[in-house]
Amino acid sequence: MSPTDAPASPWFDALLAGRKSPLGEALSLVEAGGAPARALLARLHARGGRAQIIGVTGPPGSGKSTLVNELALHFASLGRRVGIVAVDPTSPFTGGAVLGDRVRMNRASQNENVFIRSAATRGCLGGVARATYDFVRVFDAVGYDPVIVETVGIGQSEIDICRVAHTAVVVEAPGLGDAVQAMKAGVLEIASVFCINKADLPGTDASTNVRSRRSARGSRRPWSTRRCGAPRTRAGWMPWPTRSPRDR
Numbered sequence: 001m002s003p004t005d006a007p008a009s010p011w012f013d014a015l016l017a018g019r020k021s022p023l024g025e026a027l028s029l030v031e032a033g034g035a036p037a038r039a040l041l042a043r044l045h046a047r048g049g050r051a052q053i054i055g056v057t058g059p060p061g062s063g064k065s066t067l068v069n070e071l072a073l074h075f076a077s078l079g080r081r082v083g084i085v086a087v088d089p090t091s092p093f094t095g096g097a098v099l100g101d102r103v104r105m106n107r108a109s110q111n112e113n114v115f116i117r118s119a120a121t122r123g124c125l126g127g128v129a130r131a132t133y134d135f136v137r138v139f140d141a142v143g144y145d146p147v148i149v150e151t152v153g154i155g156q157s158e159i160d161i162c163r164v165a166h167t168a169v170v171v172e173a174p175g176l177g178d179a180v181q182a183m184k185a186g187v188l189e190i191a192s193v194f195c196i197n198k199a200d201l202p203g204t205d206a207s208t209n210v211r212s213r214r215s216a217r218g219s220r221r222p223w224s225t226r227r228c229g230a231p232r233t234r235a236g237w238m239p240w241p242t243r244s245p246r247d248r
Ligand SMILES: Nc1nc2c(ncn2[C@@H]2O[C@H](COP(=O)(O)OP(=O)(O)OP(=O)(O)O)[C@@H](O)[C@H]2O)c(=O)[nH]1
Pocket: 059, 060, 061, 062, 063, 064, 065, 066, 067, 100, 101, 104, 152, 153, 197, 198, 199, 200, 201, 244, 245, 246, 247
């Protein structure tokens, strides 16, 4: 009998208390899949549904990890325990992944209230890894709130994050597109919040104006308070552009 099958065990109690060592083991167990993973997720199921799940997505290099680092430190400073799922691309040649997101989240990784779990895409398209949702469920069940998911750097149509997150933050940097891009369908339609990152760089005003026009058209992905499952829309919600220079 594995620790997860036992009706009660010190391991499971420590996991429910959110302790980092059993949490890491539990995340590895659900990533491996199979019967033990299903058994653990079934045991945790009733405890979930409380965490706010924040998706952070956007093009490669737009500053997602830097922003997630700051967000996590902010929530941790409020006494919240923050789970982060950082999705990195798998190399099609070596099968490995450079866990670059983690490097950018160095300060958050040293905070006792923050737990970062990397996940490699392993051929999964859409911007998230196959295990992403199970990781979120584990974090949620053991009291991490919010859970922040950073996708890989995405293009216009990789929008799977909106199946996972209650709140989708689309991070962009100045100079990455003009008004035509802003009108296109795809990732821009899932935003609950547009974050114009690198606001210390030239072109920020133009990018913000473009996003404001986009916001005025509304979003098909309004903000949601629903804890799990399909999002509930909030009538009248408009995603708004906000700015985020790194040093603020
Ligand atoms: N000037 C400036 N540079 C920034 C800012 N935020 C991040 N950067 C830099 O932008 C580069 C990319 O930052 P990341 O946070 O790794 O971007 P990312 O979107 O997570 O990148 P991927 O995960 O590879 O898609 C790094 O060199 C950061 O130091 C900012 O506000 N201003």
